Amino acid sequence: MKSLSFRLSLVVVLALGVVGVCISSAAAQDAAATYKSKCAMCHGADGKGGKMGTKDFASPEIQGMTDAQLSDIVTKGKAPRMPAYGDKLKESEIKELVAYIRTLGKK
Numbered sequence: 001m002k003s004l005s006f007r008l009s010l011v012v013v014l015a016l017g018v019v020g021v022c023i024s025s026a027a028a029q030d031a032a033a034t035y036k037s038k039c040a041m042c043h044g045a046d047g048k049g050g051k052m053g054t055k056d057f058a059s060p061e062i063q064g065m066t067d068a069q070l071s072d073i074v075t076k077g078k079a080p081r082m083p084a085y086g087d088k089l090k091e092s093e094i095k096e097l098v099a100y101i102r103t104l105g106k107k
């Protein structure tokens, strides 16, 4: 009897793990889609900078900023041309975008 409940709890733990992985990869996909629709036209699909002369997200200058600094720029914008997204995106979406900018820096 003991082994049955042990096996059951193992199944529960595994199921929770699978759900957790699915949720986090869904968030990453959302961030990629948001980036593509809202940021790529100025920053380039790979974050290397687009026609606007934006900086390479993979550069040490950008990757050297803290998550708080990056999300602050996305929330409030940056003069003169970086738009503010504080009223267009949820705080959680901005956080995911910052994480996405980090992944662009690793390529």
Ligand code: HEC
Residues within 6 Å of the ligand: 035, 038, 039, 040, 041, 042, 043, 052, 053, 054, 055, 062, 070, 073, 074, 078, 079, 080, 081, 082, 083, 085, 097
């Ligand atoms: C209209 C074009 C445009 C769009 C759209 C845009 N950006 Fe920017 N962004 C800029 C420009 C240009 C700068 C550089 C500062 C400046 O000159 O205004 C910048 C700067 C930044 C910076 C600071 C790094 C730096 O180069 O100083 C971050 C981080 C950033 N943008 C993230 C984003 C994210 C994330 C999105 C999408 C939610 C986004 N941007 C959408 C134009 C844009």
